[in-house]
Amino acid sequence: MTLGENFPAKTPEGPIEDKWTSYKNKIDLVNPANKRLIDIIVVGTGLAGASAAASLAELGYNVKAFCFQDSPRRAHSIAAQGGINASKNYMGDGDSDYRLFYDTVKGGDYRAREENVYRLAEVSGNIIDQCVAQGVPFARDYGGLLDNRSFGGVLVSRTFYAKGQTGQQLLLGAYSAMNRQIARGKIKMYNRHEMMDLVLVEGKARGIIAKNLITGDLERHSAHAVVIASGGYGNVFYLSTNAMGSNVSAAWKIHKKGAWFANPCFTQIHPTCIPVSGDHQSKLTLMSESLRNDGRIWVPAKEEDAKAIRSGKLKPTEIAESDRDYFLERRYPAFGNLVPRDVASRAAKERCDAGFGVNATGEAVYLDFASAMTRYGKEKALVTHQDASNEALVLELGKEIIATKYGNLFQMYEKIVDQNPYETPMMIYPAVHYTMGGVWVDYDLMTTIPGCYAIGEANFSEHGANRLGASALMQGLADGYFVLPYTIGNYLAKDIRTGTIPVDTPEFAAAEKSVQKQLELFINNKGSKPVDYFHKKLGKVMWDKVGMSRNGRDLKNAVKDIQAIRDEFYKEVKVPGDLNGFNEELAKAGRVADFLELGELFAKDALNREESCGGHFREEYQTPEGEAKRDKAFQYVAAWEHSGAPKDAKLHKEMLDYKYIEVKERSYK
Amino acid sequence: MNLKLKIWRQKNSTAKGKIVDYEVNEISSDMSFLEMLDVLNADLTEKGKEPVSFDHDCREGICGSCSLQINGRPHGPDGAITTCQLHMRKFKDGDSIVIEPFRAKAFPIVKDLIIDRSAFDRVQHAGAFVSVNTSGNTQDANATPINKVDADYAFDAASCIGCGACVAACKNASAMLFVSAKVSQYALLPQGQVEREKRVTDMVSQMDEEGFGACTNTGACEIECPKGISITNIARMNREFIGSNLK
Ligand SMILES: Cc1cc2nc3c(=O)[nH]c(=O)nc-3n(C[C@H](O)[C@H](O)[C@H](O)COP(=O)(O)OP(=O)(O)OC[C@H]3O[C@@H](n4cnc5c(N)ncnc54)[C@H](O)[C@@H]3O)c2cc1C
Numbered sequence: 046m047t048l049g050e051n052f053p054a055k056t057p058e059g060p061i062e063d064k065w066t067s068y069k070n071k072i073d074l075v076n077p078a079n080k081r082l083i084d085i086i087v088v089g090t091g092l093a094g095a096s097a098a099a100s101l102a103e104l105g106y107n108v109k110a111f112c113f114q115d116s117p118r119r120a121h122s123i124a125a126q127g128g129i130n131a132s133k134n135y136m137g138d139g140d141s142d143y144r145l146f147y148d149t150v151k152g153g154d155y156r157a158r159e160e161n162v163y164r165l166a167e168v169s170g171n172i173i174d175q176c177v178a179q180g181v182p183f184a185r186d187y188g189g190l191l192d193n194r195s196f197g198g199v200l201v202s203r204t205f206y207a208k209g210q211t212g213q214q215l216l217l218g219a220y221s222a223m224n225r226q227i228a229r230g231k232i233k234m235y236n237r238h239e240m241m242d243l244v245l246v247e248g249k250a251r252g253i254i255a256k257n258l259i260t261g262d263l264e265r266h267s268a269h270a271v272v273i274a275s276g277g278y279g280n281v282f283y284l285s286t287n288a289m290g291s292n293v294s295a296a297w298k299i300h301k302k303g304a305w306f307a308n309p310c311f312t313q314i315h316p317t318c319i320p321v322s323g324d325h326q327s328k329l330t331l332m333s334e335s336l337r338n339d340g341r342i343w344v345p346a347k348e349e350d351a352k353a354i355r356s357g358k359l360k361p362t363e364i365a366e367s368d369r370d371y372f373l374e375r376r377y378p379a380f381g382n383l384v385p386r387d388v389a390s391r392a393a394k395e396r397c398d399a400g401f402g403v404n405a406t407g408e409a410v411y412l413d414f415a416s417a418m419t420r421y422g423k424e425k426a427l428v429t430h431q432d433a434s435n436e437a438l439v440l441e442l443g444k445e446i447i448a449t450k451y452g453n454l455f456q457m458y459e460k461i462v463d464q465n466p467y468e469t470p471m472m473i474y475p476a477v478h479y480t481m482g483g484v485w486v487d488y489d490l491m492t493t494i495p496g497c498y499a500i501g502e503a504n505f506s507e508h509g510a511n512r513l514g515a516s517a518l519m520q521g522l523a524d525g526y527f528v529l530p531y532t533i534g535n536y537l538a539k540d541i542r543t544g545t546i547p548v549d550t551p552e553f554a555a556a557e558k559s560v561q562k563q564l565e566l567f568i569n570n571k572g573s574k575p576v577d578y579f580h581k582k583l584g585k586v587m588w589d590k591v592g593m594s595r596n597g598r599d600l601k602n603a604v605k606d607i608q609a610i611r612d613e614f615y616k617e618v619k620v621p622g623d624l625n626g627f628n629e630e631l632a633k634a635g636r637v638a639d640f641l642e643l644g645e646l647f648a649k650d651a652l653n654r655e656e657s658c659g660g661h662f663r664e665e666y667q668t669p670e671g672e673a674k675r676d677k678a679f680q681y682v683a684a685w686e687h688s689g690a691p692k693d694a695k696l697h698k699e700m701l702d703y704k705y706i707e708v709k710e711r712s713y714k
Numbered sequence: 715m716n717l718k719l720k721i722w723r724q725k726n727s728t729a730k731g732k733i734v735d736y737e738v739n740e741i742s743s744d745m746s747f748l749e750m751l752d753v754l755n756a757d758l759t760e761k762g763k764e765p766v767s768f769d770h771d772c773r774e775g776i777c778g779s780c781s782l783q784i785n786g787r788p789h790g791p792d793g794a795i796t797t798c799q800l801h802m803r804k805f806k807d808g809d810s811i812v813i814e815p816f817r818a819k820a821f822p823i824v825k826d827l828i829i830d831r832s833a834f835d836r837v838q839h840a841g842a843f844v845s846v847n848t849s850g851n852t853q854d855a856n857a858t859p860i861n862k863v864d865a866d867y868a869f870d871a872a873s874c875i876g877c878g879a880c881v882a883a884c885k886n887a888s889a890m891l892f893v894s895a896k897v898s899q900y901a902l903l904p905q906g907q908v909e910r911e912k913r914v915t916d917m918v919s920q921m922d923e924e925g926f927g928a929c930t931n932t933g934a935c936e937i938e939c940p941k942g943i944s945i946t947n948i949a950r951m952n953r954e955f956i957g958s959n960l961k
């Protein structure tokens with residue numbers, strides 16, 4: 046197999062419901078004794094990486110896992126709040142694999158590969174079974190059965206959750222599965238190690254150069270296959286809900302070695318985040334989408350009220366019901382507050398741009414729980430035979446119920462904003478949250494580099510141009526537990542006689558040398574500005590010109606701006622400390638250098654896509670009502686091949702053909 | 715506001731450390747504590763000095779990375795939060811703040827305010843799992859109903875973020891709260907039953923081997939735990955431990 050030969054993806058024959066089963070029946074297997082002769086590197090221990098590492102080790106492969114935090118348990122997945130989808134139909138509300146598949150493809154605005162999405166829906170139920178078997182404490186009802194909640198963009202309740210800490214519980218489950226394999230010696234864990242480059246031998250991925258972040262030493266690690274599970278690149282915007290260390294570097298390094306990068310411009314801007322409070326801000330905090338189950342989003346209907354609120358003369362609770370504009374309920378009566386994220390975010394921006402925003406900055410809308418508290422309080426009063434006409438009592442009871450559902454989120458909000466959300470509505474504004482784009486992969490989750498795989502948020506698959514809530518956790522665990530462990534065997538079956546890959550070869554030496562050179566360049570640079578200065582500058586260009594709505598003129602300017610920031614970065618960046626020992630600024634410099642290249646490709650991709658779809662909104666392409674206008678001509682995955690610099694990247698199109706779903710206008714009215 | 719900072723600086727695990735004085739000015743009360751340190755670090759970098767190293771990642775109280783001893787208290791003066799959730803509105807102009815790493819024999823210092831908590835990981839390797847393979851044909855998730863009360867308690871115990879504040883708060887540097895939280899989670903769930911006795915024995919023995927101290931029931935851990943992990947978990951673990959060793 047040669048580089049790029051697997052493009053466009055070939056998927057198994059047969060009806061969509063049977064493809065995955067028939068694939069599994071036909072692929073090559075590696076026998077258990079031979080698995081012991083095969084090494085696999087997994088970069089990243091979030092949900093995708095941890096589940097993959099554990100499952101591959103259970104199968105008998107020798108796994109080496111890497112993460113930059115001090116423990117696999119701290120990967121960014123830990124922060125996921127709201128839940129994980131599965132088509133269990135426990136609620137009996139008509140859910141099925143097909144419906145989950147359909148919702149996901151439609152939610153992604155028809156820009157995802159049908160076969161992959163169907164497989165995802167098909168294994169979703171297994172994920173819940175597996176996690177429960179591991180001891181993941183999901184929320185339960187009084188009958189002892191698993192509880193579900195609803196998320197945006199769907200009409201069923203299929204989201205499993207563990208309070209507002211679902212990601213934490215799922216990751217700790219996967220971490221426990223890893224721990225079992227670490228104890229058996231089947232996983233060797235490299236904490237505080239950063240992958241610096243991929244090593245190719247005869248065109249195949251055969252290892253990585255990693256940096257020990259404590260000593261600063263560069264290390265060579267070899268394997269028969271390399272799995273990238275390094276998460277998303279939302280931090281290209283500087284401010285996002287991602288963890289501070291989340292980065293694109295592992296994905297970008299393999300891109301530069303031949304892995305094509307797909308749909309970089311598909312980014313999710315999440316509607317319910319705590320608004321920016323000032324220039325010092327280092328990151329943004331999400332308020333889980335689950336809050337939209339009970340919170341109603343509004344702004345004042347009168348501009349003068351909005352002004353009075355901004356200047357502190359009026360309180361939101363003083364505005365009469367009839368003077369409030371519940372704009373999502375108004376524009377999208379069928380889905381109301383539970384429209385998909387891209388739709389909700391744009392609607393909030395539209396109101397704020399029109400002058401109805403609240404908060405001192407004018408960039409916020411309200412998320413209000415008052416009516417939910419009354420509704421729940423009344424119900425509780427009735428059930429417990431108390432006076433349901435006593436307003437104070439009803440409110441008290443309602444508050445208790447809201448607290449059991451969202452207590453930790455309310456507490457988090459209060460700590461950050463210093464306002465009590467039980468008394469006054471929350472203020473929220475959209476923020477960068479997730480990247481649907483990523484490394485292109487085929488049906489096996491292999492990149493265009495033979496033997497190099499990408500899973501979880503790091504790859505581009507399943508979510509098209511917009512991801513539905515609670516589907517990232519599902520995809521990460523599907524990839525790691527149930528897909529990759531099968532598909533990788535299909536490739537490794539040919540490697541059983543290869544033997545250990547030596548690291549004292551020219552390929553490893555060359556890769557190590559180029560990494561060393563870049564690190565020295567940073568340390569020896571005579572600049573005067575810290576890394577963050579450039580990261581912030583890049584983030585501002587991305588948000589202003591490549592953010593929630595985009596247009597050709599701004600995008601062209603963004604490309605130029607980013608190139609200029611990149612040039613300035615290499616001249617002016619100052620990295621203190623030295624090459625040896627722990628040096629966070631040095632690690633950050635490497636990551637920002639990669640963001641500065643990715644950012645340009647991102648803008649270039651957005652410029653190329655002359656349509657609006659999902660999270661990608663081009664002002665030139667909208668319906669008279671201001672909704673996204675898709676274009677059949679762009680019904681493809683844009684996969685970019687690196688060729689020297691981002692400006693020279695070559696576009697490959699994977700045309701998307703919908704056989705099982707009728708491509709319709711995506712309406713949530 | 716303007717503040718005086720007294721920060722522990724230590725080049726690496728073998729070097730000798732000391733408290734160094736710094737000043738930061740024009741700090742907004744809306745900033746988080748770590749953002750205040752970002753301001754200090756940007757200033758140090760521009761002056762050609764080495765910034766202060768500290769662990770952090772999520773900055774929203776869930777990853778368990780951040781670990782500062784602020785004015786003698788793990789995660790600082792506010793209750794039920796991590797360092798990254800601490801806001802500067804808890805301080806006032808002119809305050810002097812002492813910032814040190816979490817201190818415990820089992821948590822050696824890596825650099826400045828960064829500690830090595832791999833002992834926690836090793837305790838988990840010893841038994842914090844259910845031995846179930848990924849197969850796709852485990853029984854249906856709803857096949858075994860679990861009493862909501864037990865499930866909720868299991869969740870509460872499982873919400874530990876592995877930060878180590880309990881160890882830093884304890885005069886004996888005991889890890890009992892951390893270990894008991896994990897033991898409790900599994901002890902409360904049907905899935906944890908098969909390996910129940912072996913788990914507690916193995917985890918406790920690894921805990922001792924790592925050099926954590928004994929528990930003398932002072933309760934300091936519970937007070938400083940950002941996730942409100944209850945000390946009743948320690949009582950449960952003690953029962954589990956005695957139970958498994960009587961057999
Ligand atoms: C606040 C928040 C809430 C969310 N809530 C939900 C939700 O409720 N439901 C849902 O479905 N999704 C949610 N998401 C999205 C979801 O959490 C992520 O998409 C998902 O967890 C990504 O998992 P991952 O395994 O792909 O990567 P991550 O969890 O990001 O893990 C990346 C791993 O890669 C490692 N790594 C990265 N680069 C390198 C390198 N160069 N060398 C070595 N290691 C490296 C890191 O150490 C880490 O271990 C949420 C996201 C955020 C930000």
Ligand code: SF4
Pocket residue numbers: 873874875876877878879880881891892895938939940941942943
């Ligand atoms: S028990 Fe509490 S203090 Fe101890 S590690 Fe867990 S969360 Fe931190």
Ligand code: FES
Pocket residue numbers: 769770771772773774775776777778779780796797798799
């Ligand atoms: S940085 Fe994650 S808990 Fe503080």
